[in-house]
Amino acid sequence: MANQLYLSSSPHFSSGESTDRLMRQVIYALLPAAAVSVYMFGLPALVTLLICTLASIGFEAVCQKLMGRPRTLGDGSAALTGILLALNLPASSPWWMSLIGAFVAIVIAKQIYGGLGCNPFNPALVARVVLLISFPVQMTRWTAPAPLSLSFDSVTSATPLGQAKEAVMLHGALPADLAAGFGDFFLGRMGGSLGEVSALALLLGGLYLIWKKVITWHTPVSYLATVVVFSGIFWLVDGTRYPDPLFHLLTGGLLLGAFFMATDMVTTPVTPRGMLVFGVGCGLLTVLIRLFGGYPEGVSFAILLMNAATPLIDRYTQPKKFGFVLEKA
Amino acid sequence: MQLKTFPGGLHPPDNKQWSAHKPIEDCPLPEELVVPLGQHIGAPAVPCVAVGDLVKRGQVIGEAKGFVSVPVHAPTSGEVIAVEDRPHPMGRDLPAVVIRADGEDAWGDLLAPLDIAIAGIDELRQRILSCGIVGMGGATFPAHVKLSPPDEKPIDTLILNGVECEPFLTADHRLMLEESDRILSGIAVLQKILGVRQTFIGIEANKPDAIERLSRACADLPVEVIPLEVKYPQGAEKQLILACVGREVPSGGLPMDVGVVVQNVGTCAAIADAVLRGIPLIERIATISGPALVEAKNLRVRIGTPLRKLVEVCGGTRVEPAKIIMGGPMMGMTQLSLEVPAIRGTSGLLLFTADQVSTRPEGPCIRCGRCVRACPAHILPTTIAAYARLDLFEEAEAYNALDCIECGCCTYSCPAALPLVQSIRYAKNAILAKRRKV
Ligand code: SF4
Ligand code: SF4
Numbered sequence: 148m149a150n151q152l153y154l155s156s157s158p159h160f161s162s163g164e165s166t167d168r169l170m171r172q173v174i175y176a177l178l179p180a181a182a183v184s185v186y187m188f189g190l191p192a193l194v195t196l197l198i199c200t201l202a203s204i205g206f207e208a209v210c211q212k213l214m215g216r217p218r219t220l221g222d223g224s225a226a227l228t229g230i231l232l233a234l235n236l237p238a239s240s241p242w243w244m245s246l247i248g249a250f251v252a253i254v255i256a257k258q259i260y261g262g263l264g265c266n267p268f269n270p271a272l273v274a275r276v277v278l279l280i281s282f283p284v285q286m287t288r289w290t291a292p293a294p295l296s297l298s299f300d301s302v303t304s305a306t307p308l309g310q311a312k313e314a315v316m317l318h319g320a321l322p323a324d325l326a327a328g329f330g331d332f333f334l335g336r337m338g339g340s341l342g343e344v345s346a347l348a349l350l351l352g353g354l355y356l357i358w359k360k361v362i363t364w365h366t367p368v369s370y371l372a373t374v375v376v377f378s379g380i381f382w383l384v385d386g387t388r389y390p391d392p393l394f395h396l397l398t399g400g401l402l403l404g405a406f407f408m409a410t411d412m413v414t415t416p417v418t419p420r421g422m423l424v425f426g427v428g429c430g431l432l433t434v435l436i437r438l439f440g441g442y443p444e445g446v447s448f449a450i451l452l453m454n455a456a457t458p459l460i461d462r463y464t465q466p467k468k469f470g471f472v473l474e475k476a
Numbered sequence: 477m478q479l480k481t482f483p484g485g486l487h488p489p490d491n492k493q494w495s496a497h498k499p500i501e502d503c504p505l506p507e508e509l510v511v512p513l514g515q516h517i518g519a520p521a522v523p524c525v526a527v528g529d530l531v532k533r534g535q536v537i538g539e540a541k542g543f544v545s546v547p548v549h550a551p552t553s554g555e556v557i558a559v560e561d562r563p564h565p566m567g568r569d570l571p572a573v574v575i576r577a578d579g580e581d582a583w584g585d586l587l588a589p590l591d592i593a594i595a596g597i598d599e600l601r602q603r604i605l606s607c608g609i610v611g612m613g614g615a616t617f618p619a620h621v622k623l624s625p626p627d628e629k630p631i632d633t634l635i636l637n638g639v640e641c642e643p644f645l646t647a648d649h650r651l652m653l654e655e656s657d658r659i660l661s662g663i664a665v666l667q668k669i670l671g672v673r674q675t676f677i678g679i680e681a682n683k684p685d686a687i688e689r690l691s692r693a694c695a696d697l698p699v700e701v702i703p704l705e706v707k708y709p710q711g712a713e714k715q716l717i718l719a720c721v722g723r724e725v726p727s728g729g730l731p732m733d734v735g736v737v738v739q740n741v742g743t744c745a746a747i748a749d750a751v752l753r754g755i756p757l758i759e760r761i762a763t764i765s766g767p768a769l770v771e772a773k774n775l776r777v778r779i780g781t782p783l784r785k786l787v788e789v790c791g792g793t794r795v796e797p798a799k800i801i802m803g804g805p806m807m808g809m810t811q812l813s814l815e816v817p818a819i820r821g822t823s824g825l826l827l828f829t830a831d832q833v834s835t836r837p838e839g840p841c842i843r844c845g846r847c848v849r850a851c852p853a854h855i856l857p858t859t860i861a862a863y864a865r866l867d868l869f870e871e872a873e874a875y876n877a878l879d880c881i882e883c884g885c886c887t888y889s890c891p892a893a894l895p896l897v898q899s900i901r902y903a904k905n906a907i908l909a910k911r912r913k914v
Contacts, residue, residue, distance in 0.1 A: 470725050
């Protein structure tokens with residue numbers, strides 16, 4: 148007879164899906180966007196990516212050691228947070244800012260709460276917002292794209308969203324040539340943080356995730372659709388003050404947020420209905436902040452605010468249990 | 477055509493190709509049969525033979541005790557050599573009658589065949605009880621109880637469960653292909669007892685030959701075959717009813733609350749034997765499969781045959797099995813040894829190698845929602861399991877732990893390898909135990 152027989156209660160079959168595999172897939176899906184950013188901004192972008200990723204992994208290892216938690220670097224979640232953080236920073240970020248960002252993301256926003264699965268807020272976004280508030284100058288010094296540049300002394304340029312906001316505040320109207328840049332926005336030739344630049348690369352990555360069933364369509368679709376509809380209403384009311392929906396879609400961190408941040412599993416609802424609510428909420432907040440808030444970009448704040456609402460959303464979007472209706476009848 | 481189904485569930489690899497095309501073979505008689513007296517849900521039977529007695533095939537060796545109970549019969553002729561506790565597939569040692577087969581396999585006196593045109597409904601029910609018929613899909617609930625709905629629950633629909641959604645298992649599939657006439661006779665008996673308006677046979681679309689065969693056989697009968705989407709757990713009673721007739725059994729309720737009785741096709745065939753031929757339930761068809769086995773087969777097995785015998789008939793093992801499962805991989809029970817006997821609920825025997833045994837350490841829940849999307853009961857497995865692990869049973873109950881049908885979809889789909897259904901089962905037991913006490 149067998150030397151070792153396993154006894155266990157059912158089921159004895161599993162899908163083979165694992166946390167590591169999911170995280171790895173998200174990292175793969177981010178590679179096109181990371182590659183475009185390195186192409187557009189050159190060496191500084193690569194350095195920022197590397198510092199953020201390695202520092203995140205390092206902080207995770209140190210924390211797990213100090214806190215006596217099992218080492219789980221293999222699950223890839225720290226590396227993923229690092230990459231997402233880098234994609235949320237300008238290419239010209241000084242090295243120490245990347246380091247502080249990684250510290251905030253991993254130590255403060257994740258490990259202190261208990262590690263993977265316990266953090267209420269998206270770590271990369273917490274770090275971005277902390278940096279934005281603490282180092283407003285460095286965080287908004289956007290470099291102009293300079294393909295394959297090796298230089299760290301880059302030309303600065305405003306982001307399209309920033310330009311639009313400034314024009315509206317100063318002149319009460321959008322700049323006239325707004326639509327001229329759409330082709331550039333799509334491919335990534337615009338100022339912005341690393342991961343904001345190419346809509347095409349982000350879209351590819353996002354569709355890959357849906358195709359591989361890593362994420363479902365609910366959050367990105369409801370998020371993007373809400374932005375289109377809501378910003379479209381303002382645009383129809385006054386097209387000289389409010390940019391059109393396509394501009395909103397292609398600029399800033401919207402696609403990065405909709406496909407990669409609002410779909411972060413840990414910090415968003417578990418039910419499909421909850422994901423729809425979450426997406427709609429993110430969409431509304433993003434448009435409101437972009438059009439009426441103090442900052443030109445609202446994706447990070449929108450997602451973080453909705454992260455805070457996640458427990459509530461989960462509570463009120465519980466599926467209707469099987470046999471519920473008839474029981475009440 | 478859009479196939480009918482239910483919301484939730486998943487698509488595990490079905491692994492039926494190993495045995496689906498293998499005709500049913502008779503498993504040879506073992507020398508010794510261990511027939512447990514409790515093989516059904518409800519009170520175990522009381523032994524009515526003693527050591528040294530000679531018994532004939534089909535003779536009663538244990539009598540039913542109470543309404544929710546059934547008698548037990550000798551699977552073959554021979555001598556009773558022990559009436560004692562023996563290892564039982566459910567995990568403990570339980571009372572059993574041990575028979576040494578004499579090789580004659582001689583029938584005892586059987587009950588007289590009944591003519592369903594003449595027999596009364598109570599007589600038919602009594603026959604089903606006397607022949608020890610229980611649900612053979614694995615639940616082993618006494619069939620006569622299901623067929624005795626109280627007057628205030630009128631039944632208008634009979635559904636035959638030919639879904640067989642568990643991976644690997646093909647016993648019902650072969651039965652439908654090779655012995656459809658037994659099923660049809662059984663349906664006639666059930667229709668007479670229940671007086672139903674409509675009868676359906678639900679079969680997953682991955683058995684097109686069985687669907688075609690039964691559709692043709694039922695062409696002139698008031699029976700409709702419904703092909704169902706291939707999805708686990710399509711064969712779970714409530715999910716099957718929803719798919720076939722669009723009725724949702726109330727939470728905590730029974731199929732009869734929506735006017736439906738569900739019987740497995742194997743049970744139906746056994747009912748036909750009992751009524752039309754007077755033959756008690758002493759054998760069943762089981763699928764023997766799994767990667768550790770030399771050859772997968774569908775066997776007609778006498779109740780009480782040790783599992784070891786079934787493995788031998790399949791050519792033995794190719795490698796040391798690392799896990800022995802009675803039933804399917806989603807809901808079956810692991811066994812400690814091959815010495816336990818096949819019982820009435822043994823729909824399959826699977827031998828897994830170490831490759832199929834997942835020993836991945838569990839990680840923290842990453843709230844991916846996979847368990848939620850897969851759950852056919854539409855509850856939140858991750859939340860309930862989390863409460864269960866903290867022994868917070870009231871919270872678990874508030875999140876509808878008791879609605880869990882223990883299908884295992886949540887655990888199957890969890891990337892963090894969390895034992896979700898296992899935790900939920902634990903909470904359910906605690907909640908029910910407390911209810912009994914109050
Ligand atoms: S919670 Fe229960 S019903 Fe839901 S998937 Fe898990 S085992 Fe199945
Ligand atoms: S499937 Fe596992 S990891 Fe995903 S939400 Fe459910 S319990 Fe958590």
